[in-house]
Amino acid sequence: MRAGPRLVLALSLTLLAAGTAAGDAIQEFLARHWRRPIPVQGSPPPRFTPVEASLQPEACGTCHPAQLADWRTSLHAAAMGPGVWGQLVEMLEGDPESALGCLGCHAPLAEQAPLVATGPRVAPNPAFDGALQKRGLACAGCHVRGHARFGPPRRDGTLESPASRETLPHNGVTRTPAFLASEFCQGCHQFTPDGFALAGKLLENTYAEWRESRFAREGVQCQGCHMADRRHLWRGIHDADMVRSGLTITARAGAPRYRPGDTVTVTLRVESTGVGHAFPTYVTPRVVMRAELVDAQGKAVPGSRREKVIGREVALDLSREIADTRLLPGQSAVLEYRRRVAEAGVRARLAVVVYPDAFYTRFFEALLREGAGRGAAEIREALAASRRSPFTVFVREIPLT
Ligand code: HEC
Ligand code: HEC
Ligand code: HEC
Numbered sequence: 001m002r003a004g005p006r007l008v009l010a011l012s013l014t015l016l017a018a019g020t021a022a023g024d025a026i027q028e029f030l031a032r033h034w035r036r037p038i039p040v041q042g043s044p045p046p047r048f049t050p051v052e053a054s055l056q057p058e059a060c061g062t063c064h065p066a067q068l069a070d071w072r073t074s075l076h077a078a079a080m081g082p083g084v085w086g087q088l089v090e091m092l093e094g095d096p097e098s099a100l101g102c103l104g105c106h107a108p109l110a111e112q113a114p115l116v117a118t119g120p121r122v123a124p125n126p127a128f129d130g131a132l133q134k135r136g137l138a139c140a141g142c143h144v145r146g147h148a149r150f151g152p153p154r155r156d157g158t159l160e161s162p163a164s165r166e167t168l169p170h171n172g173v174t175r176t177p178a179f180l181a182s183e184f185c186q187g188c189h190q191f192t193p194d195g196f197a198l199a200g201k202l203l204e205n206t207y208a209e210w211r212e213s214r215f216a217r218e219g220v221q222c223q224g225c226h227m228a229d230r231r232h233l234w235r236g237i238h239d240a241d242m243v244r245s246g247l248t249i250t251a252r253a254g255a256p257r258y259r260p261g262d263t264v265t266v267t268l269r270v271e272s273t274g275v276g277h278a279f280p281t282y283v284t285p286r287v288v289m290r291a292e293l294v295d296a297q298g299k300a301v302p303g304s305r306r307e308k309v310i311g312r313e314v315a316l317d318l319s320r321e322i323a324d325t326r327l328l329p330g331q332s333a334v335l336e337y338r339r340r341v342a343e344a345g346v347r348a349r350l351a352v353v354v355y356p357d358a359f360y361t362r363f364f365e366a367l368l369r370e371g372a373g374r375g376a377a378e379i380r381e382a383l384a385a386s387r388r389s390p391f392t393v394f395v396r397e398i399p400l401t
């Protein structure tokens with residue numbers, strides 16, 4: 001019966017925090033699995049072929065092509081991109097402890113780090129594999145420990161394979177419901193309580209925001225939205241369709257028709273209906289609600305633009321919070337637009353524009369001004385990418401006269 005294993009699984013997830021045996025087992029697994037730094041994988045079992053022994057995503061992709069094709073397009077694959085690497089080249093020499101801290105989330109395998117912490121000092125890492133360094137959060141970072149594979153239960157909820165493990169590629173897999181829980185993502189998307197905070201709020205608080213939301217109460221995990229159908233896409237604030245899926249946006253005029261000389265009222269409303277945490281969750285994006293008048297030729301009426309920002313704006317040096325207008329699940333932002341219309345044929349244009357990397361644009365500009373050293377070319381590349389990333393999720397023109 002299908003309900004059996006699914007029910008057990010749902011229970012073990014909802015009771016995760018309650019200290020049940022199943023919940024404790026998941027927590028214990030995750031504490032071991034996400035031990036930082038991840039221990040070196042060591043020598044592969046002698047019977048492994050080179051493709052089973054390789055930690056490269058393409059090796060996994062020879063037998064798991066669907067996951068490889070998805071992952072390649074994801075930001076996890078790009079987690080050691082130019083914006084990160086451009087800072088790390090200098091940091092690995094000047095401040096190696098901090099650099100190793102960055103790698104913990106951006107390239108977490110021991111084999112990806114050129115250096116290793118040895119008590120108070122750092123030393124060259126004998127396990128370092130230069131070919132893995134820039135692969136970001138690769139398959140093995142989430143799925144391989146000591147060359148053994150770990151993964152979610154089968155889709156029918158079962159844990160065992162029909163064949164004995166020694167007969168399967170990479171000696172089979174250890175399946176655990178821990179892969180289905182938000183706690184699997186927590187280590188990299190949530191600072192610990194003693195982590196960096198501004199105005200009493202942690203800089204990364206996604207898991208806690210989710211935990212407080214109706215989605216947690218209803219059992220919808222991070223994977224439910226970001227890995228729907230087990231896809232390895234992890235779309236977020238950089239993807240227009242993903243952002244749209246989380247919002248209900250409406251635009252309406254106060255009256256069906258106005259006459260020249262009247263004051264018009266137009267309302268643009270953004271409601272967070274399907275985002276499982278604050279919208280947006282980080283301090284880096286900026287979402288702009290925009291209203292303006294356009295004339296009969298479709299040209300914007302000068303001086304008519306009004307904007308309202310949704311986001312958490314912080315000072316570039318992270319010394320203070322400037323504003324926090326993010327939407328918690330269920331909350332709305334409303335832009336009320338009022339203006340006299342001078343001529344016939346005027347329309348109101350309402351738009352919602354997302355700047356996913358707004359903070360990074362300012363940050364990379366400042367870094368280049370101060371001198372990014374040997375990372376300069378990469379930071380310039382990251383700056384250009386951050387300027388290209390804005391997109392419009394909603395635009396509507398409403399005739400007013
Ligand atoms: C030579 C082919 C082959 C290679 C290479 C390979 N796998 Fe697998 N993998 C399999 C097969 C076959 C299964 C199903 C085993 C079973 O039924 O228990 C599997 C199962 C899995 C599972 C469990 C999910 C499922 O489909 O049941 C995960 C997770 C996994 N592999 C990850 C990886 C990762 C990560 C790599 C690369 C580091 C990798 N595999 C490399 C063949 C391969
Ligand atoms: C706790 C995990 C964590 C640590 C540690 C961490 N990051 Fe990140 N980083 C993230 C996450 C999650 C994002 C994506 C969300 C965002 O844009 O803020 C990100 C995004 C970024 C980005 C923008 C995306 C890109 O690829 O250009 C840069 C640059 C970056 N981090 C640099 C660093 C540097 C440098 C360090 C070390 C000083 C560091 N990070 C430490 C989790 C982490
Ligand atoms: C950020 C961590 C992460 C990375 C990176 C990652 N996976 Fe996964 N993978 C997961 C999680 C979590 C699940 C379970 C998702 C679910 O059930 O919703 C999963 C599920 C799977 C499954 C089972 C799919 C199924 O249909 O049952 C396979 C196979 C797999 N991953 C292979 C890979 C391969 C190959 C790569 C690299 C190309 C990779 N994964 C990268 C976290 C990751």
Ligand code: HEC
Nearest residue numbers: 075078079105106108184185188222226234235236237238
């Ligand atoms: C080992 C650390 C790590 C783990 C575990 C991890 N992530 Fe990430 N994640 C990152 C980093 C780092 C980035 C930013 C990559 C970049 O842009 O440089 C990121 C980016 C993302 C993004 C894209 C954000 C955007 O700006 O659009 C989403 C969505 C996401 N992660 C969801 C998840 C989910 C869901 C899980 C659990 C299944 C998970 N992550 C597990 C480190 C991690």
Ligand code: HEC
Nearest residue numbers: 189207210221222225236237243246275276279280281282
């Ligand atoms: C109910 C669906 C849903 C759930 C549950 C959910 N998310 Fe999201 N998430 C979204 C949507 C929609 C977006 C795009 C809008 C946005 O950026 O807030 C998003 C965006 C993101 C981003 C992009 C960065 C940003 O500033 O917004 C990250 C990272 C992320 N989610 C991680 C997570 C993690 C980790 C969890 C679990 C603790 C999680 N999400 C749970 C729907 C969900």
